[in-house]
Amino acid sequence: MTTQIVTPPSEVAAPPQQRPPAAGGRHRIQSRVFGIGRWVVIAGFLIATLVPFYYMLLLSVKPIESLLRDPASLIVKPSEFTLQTYVDVLSPVASGGQGFGRFLLNSAVVALGSVALALLIGIPGAYAIARLPFIGRRQVSGIFLAAYLFPAILMAIPLFVGFTRLGLRGSLVGLIVVYTAQTVPVAIYMLRNYFETVPESIEEAGLVDGLGRIGVLRQISLKLAMPSIMSTGLFVFMIAWNEFLFALLFLVDRPGRWTVSLGLSQLSGSVEVPTTVLMAGSVVLTLPIIIIFFATERLLTGGLTAGAEKG
Amino acid sequence: MAVAESEKTSTDTRKRRTITQRDARLGLWLMSPTLLVVLVIVIFPLLWSILLSFQRMRLIQIGRADFFEPLTLANYQRVLGSSAFWSSLGTTFIYTFGSVVLAISLGLLAAMAVRQPFRGRTFVRAAYLLPYVAPVVAVTFIWKTMLNPQFGIVNVIGQSLLGWDEPIAFLSQERGTWEVLGLEIPVRTALLTTIAFEGWRYFPFAFLFLMARLGAMSGEPEEAALVDGATPWQSFRFIVLPQLMPIIGVLAVLRTIWTFNEFDDIFLLTGGAAGTNVASVQIYNYLTVQRNVGAAAAQSVIMALVLVAMLSVYLLILRRRGERV
Numbered sequence: 001m002t003t004q005i006v007t008p009p010s011e012v013a014a015p016p017q018q019r020p021p022a023a024g025g026r027h028r029i030q031s032r033v034f035g036i037g038r039w040v041v042i043a044g045f046l047i048a049t050l051v052p053f054y055y056m057l058l059l060s061v062k063p064i065e066s067l068l069r070d071p072a073s074l075i076v077k078p079s080e081f082t083l084q085t086y087v088d089v090l091s092p093v094a095s096g097g098q099g100f101g102r103f104l105l106n107s108a109v110v111a112l113g114s115v116a117l118a119l120l121i122g123i124p125g126a127y128a129i130a131r132l133p134f135i136g137r138r139q140v141s142g143i144f145l146a147a148y149l150f151p152a153i154l155m156a157i158p159l160f161v162g163f164t165r166l167g168l169r170g171s172l173v174g175l176i177v178v179y180t181a182q183t184v185p186v187a188i189y190m191l192r193n194y195f196e197t198v199p200e201s202i203e204e205a206g207l208v209d210g211l212g213r214i215g216v217l218r219q220i221s222l223k224l225a226m227p228s229i230m231s232t233g234l235f236v237f238m239i240a241w242n243e244f245l246f247a248l249l250f251l252v253d254r255p256g257r258w259t260v261s262l263g264l265s266q267l268s269g270s271v272e273v274p275t276t277v278l279m280a281g282s283v284v285l286t287l288p289i290i291i292i293f294f295a296t297e298r299l300l301t302g303g304l305t306a307g308a309e310k311g
Numbered sequence: 312m313a314v315a316e317s318e319k320t321s322t323d324t325r326k327r328r329t330i331t332q333r334d335a336r337l338g339l340w341l342m343s344p345t346l347l348v349v350l351v352i353v354i355f356p357l358l359w360s361i362l363l364s365f366q367r368m369r370l371i372q373i374g375r376a377d378f379f380e381p382l383t384l385a386n387y388q389r390v391l392g393s394s395a396f397w398s399s400l401g402t403t404f405i406y407t408f409g410s411v412v413l414a415i416s417l418g419l420l421a422a423m424a425v426r427q428p429f430r431g432r433t434f435v436r437a438a439y440l441l442p443y444v445a446p447v448v449a450v451t452f453i454w455k456t457m458l459n460p461q462f463g464i465v466n467v468i469g470q471s472l473l474g475w476d477e478p479i480a481f482l483s484q485e486r487g488t489w490e491v492l493g494l495e496i497p498v499r500t501a502l503l504t505t506i507a508f509e510g511w512r513y514f515p516f517a518f519l520f521l522m523a524r525l526g527a528m529s530g531e532p533e534e535a536a537l538v539d540g541a542t543p544w545q546s547f548r549f550i551v552l553p554q555l556m557p558i559i560g561v562l563a564v565l566r567t568i569w570t571f572n573e574f575d576d577i578f579l580l581t582g583g584a585a586g587t588n589v590a591s592v593q594i595y596n597y598l599t600v601q602r603n604v605g606a607a608a609a610q611s612v613i614m615a616l617v618l619v620a621m622l623s624v625y626l627l628i629l630r631r632r633g634e635r636v
Contacts, residue, residue, distance in 0.1 A: 026542055027540060027542045027543075030542045030543050030544055031542075031543055034543045034544075038423075038424050038427075041420060041421070041424040042424045042425060042435060045417075045420075045421050045424070045439055046435060046438060046439075048511065049438050049439055049441050049442055049511075049515075050438055050441070052442075052450065052453045052454070052457065053441060053445070053453070055453060055456075055457060055464060056449070056453050059456065067462060068462055071461075071462035071463070071464065071467045072464070072467045072468065072471060074464070120344075121344035121345050121348060122345065124341035124342070124344065124345075125341060125342050125344070125345035125346075127341060128337075128338040128339075128341035128342045129342070131334075131338075132334045132335060132337055132338030132341070133331060133334060133335050133338065134334075134335045134336070134337075134338030134339045134342060135335065135339070137338065140342070140346075143349075143354070144349065150357055150360075150572070150611065150615045151572035151574065151590075151591045151594065151611055151614065151615070152572065152574065153574060153591055153594050153595055153598070153607075153611065154356075154357065154360045154594075154608065154611035154612075154615070155352070155353060155356040155357060155360065156356075156598075157356070157359075157360055157363065157598065157604055157607065157608060158355070158356035158359040158360055158363070159352065159356050162356070177348070177352060178352060180348060180352075181348045181349055181351075181352030181353055182352075182353075184345055184348060184349065185349070188345065213333075213334065213337050214337075238444060241446065242445075242446040242447060242448075244447055244448055244575045244579070245574055245575060260446075260448075261446055261447075261448040261449075262448075264448050264449065264452060265448045265452075265579060268452050268455070275456055275462075278452065279452075279453075279456070282448075282449040282452050282453065285446050285448065285449045286445050286446055286449045289444055289445060289446060290441070290444075290445065293437070293440070293441075293444050294437055297433075297436075297437045297440070
């Protein structure tokens with residue numbers, strides 16, 4: 001098709017088998033179908049992605065009776081609107097609630113702790129891989145990748161044992177350490193991409209001025225990489241906040257230390273807690289993530305796909 | 312003059328070498344916290360698990376276990392000899408293949424649809440990423456509620472608008488029949504539902520990377536094709552898609568690895584019941600219900616080997632294709 005550009009005009013007109021009018025007709029029909037289809041697809045995906053979250057929000061502000069009476073209703077009448085579900089789910093168990101306030105605190109401690117630790121050890125590591133020619137620099141990523149081939153549950157068995165012996169199982173610190181180990185390879189990947197884009201000449205200028213490598217890292221590279229550090233931190237926060245398996249294995253017998261994810265999964269199995277109250281719990285679990293995500297969408301997706309543009 | 316010159320160069324190289332050496336040492340230092348954490352929390356447990364797969368070990372004994380228990384192949388015999396393992400392997404294959412194909416196809420469709428700028432595109436893009444960023448426990452709970460046979464919205468609408476005779480237990484019915492044009496097609500309801508869930512939850516991942524690639528693509532070849540009278544489909548098929556193939560390949564590998572080892576989604580949706588007993592859920596059951604650490608470890612090792620074999624075949628195909636083009 002593209003070769004036609006270079007062929008002389010006389011030849012273009014000559015072969016009758018090209019049937020320009022027919023091709024043109026097909027072209028017009030296809031363009032129209034694609035033009036309409038595109039909007040149908042866009043709308044379809046919007047419905048599929050947004051309706052479940054709308055449904056969550058809807059059920060969280062209804063009493064359970066009104067859900068059971070009219071399950072088909074997709075709106076909440078002003079007369080039935082209630083925030084009692086949130087009160088129920090957040091207040092402590094002692095006062096008849098489900099204790100999600102406590103779970104929120106636990107989740108926040110775990111997620112923020114993981115962010116701090118992952119950045120603290122990930123930033124120097126990423127800088128080293130980007131800039132410093134140490135032995136095994138190329139092999140490091142391969143080792144990280146290999147570790148991802150095994151199901152997480154395989155690591156869980158020895159960690160369960162080791163942490164039990166160290167007295168770390170059932171503590172939030174143990175969970176922070178595990179989340180850090182799980183997120184550091186991705187954090188390094190994201191940060192390294194950015195450190196590599198910092199012009200080496202700027203760093204060399206710092207070196208010439210007698211800053212030393214650590215000084216360069218702290219006073220130049222770190223400041224330039226701030227957006228990337230932010231997005232990496234947010235990414236780690238999301239993973240730690242959402243994580244389920246290790247929280248289940250380490251904390252299931254310690255209800256006082258449950259994270260929101262674990263608490264919701266444990267309570268959703270029981271019949272005593274109304275679905276609408278648990279939906280309020282889901283909102284409480286999801287909302288921080290959605291707020292962070294919408295506030296920083298560009299920052300976050302840019303950091304993750306930094307390598308993809310090159311193909 | 313000449314002597315002074317050569318002396319100067321030799322001190323220069325010496326200085327440069329010491330700087331390089333110092334940088335190398337510093338590099339190792341900066342890397343060491345990461346290496347330590349990954350070594351202690353990832354690599355060491357992995358190796359210990361592989362060792363455990365060759366030892367007789369129950370959960371109750373593990374508190375006083377040491378590394379020097381006698382080695383045995385009994386765990387592997389037990390796992391490979393059980394029919395549950397083979398059926399779970401089959402389920403895992405169907406689940407992985409279906410989920411990966413569905414998630415990448417949906418991601419491609421979505422990325423192509425929002426490719427041209429329009430009002431509200433930023434919002435649409437962000438909305439499409441929601442299923443991926445939202446907590447897995449929350450989204451599985453929403454799905455379970457929506458699919459609930461008593462009051463879930465899907466069954467209510469299905470019965471009132473689509474004319475279903477009775478509610479469908481999407482997550483607890485192992486096999487059902489679909490009536491299409493008078494034909495009764497047997498389907499694995501719960502497994503298909505979990506695959507649909509995976510497609511919904513992970514299409515944003517493919518979408519994100521395909522969008523990035525599309526955005527960086529030059530529009531010239533397509534414009535040239537348009538001038539030549541190529542239809543939109545031809546221009547997608549012969550110009551856009553070939554340029555996306557490398558990233559689709561990477562996505563397929565990553566999603567295959569992650570889906571093959573997926574635990575949370577199935578455990579939370581069905582608990583592994585109704586024919587959705589994929590390998591990682593079965594390993595969890597070996598561990599917590601049967602309390603057989605050795606068998607759990609053995610099955611994990613077997614699954615990792617299967618995954619490595621699958622990826623090798625895939626890379627082989629990819630390389631052969633690369634040579635032909």
